[in-house]
Amino acid sequence: MASSAERALGRPLSKHRTDExxxxxxxxxxxxxxxxxxxxxxxxxxxxxxxxxxxxxxxxxxxxxxxxxxxxxxxxRAGTEMFTVRERGFAHRRAGYSRVVPWEDVTGVEEVRFGRPLTRAAGRDTALRIRLTDGTALRVTAFTEDPGGLAAVVREHTPAGAPPVKDADVAPATA
The missing domain is CATH 1.10.287 (Helix Hairpins)
Known part of the structure; x- marks a missing residue:
């Protein structure tokens, strides 16, 4: 059941469940x-x-x-995980934890095509990361239904001033 904060983001557009x-x-x-x-x-x-x-x-x-x-x-740890895309943002539910993210808080979507070999070998491969303004990132695994569709919707709603994020095949530069 959706929380009041989640309902404030508008009607649901799509749901992306994880194959637990x-x-x-x-x-x-x-x-x-x-x-x-x-x-x-x-x-x-x-x-x-x-x-x-x-x-x-x-x-x-x-x-x-x-x-x-x-x-x-x-x-x-993940339990049942789901992304619910809504008109003014999305909600991420995972193991009893729920996070509501308005579109203004999204800075970009980073698609990971191959990942790093050791993380793939350990089973921690990621389909994409959704970067947020507070510096955190939400990891979307390959077990999530239609990660490409989720990336397209989030990218479509990312504010115009946000720079596009490229593939994560190359390690990010450190400052």
Missing amino acids: RGRRRRAVRALVTGIVVTVAGAAAAPAGLPLPACAVLVVLGLLLVCRGVVRARDAR
């Missing part, structure tokens, strides 16, 4: 695969497989377990 079950499925898949590969690597040494090959299997399995833990933690 898909997020959990990937976490469980990575955990199970990691455990199986780790056990196989540990059991292969006494069976006569060369030690370097066993070590590779064990390390690969442990990395998969770490990836599963990160994804499971993200799924637990």
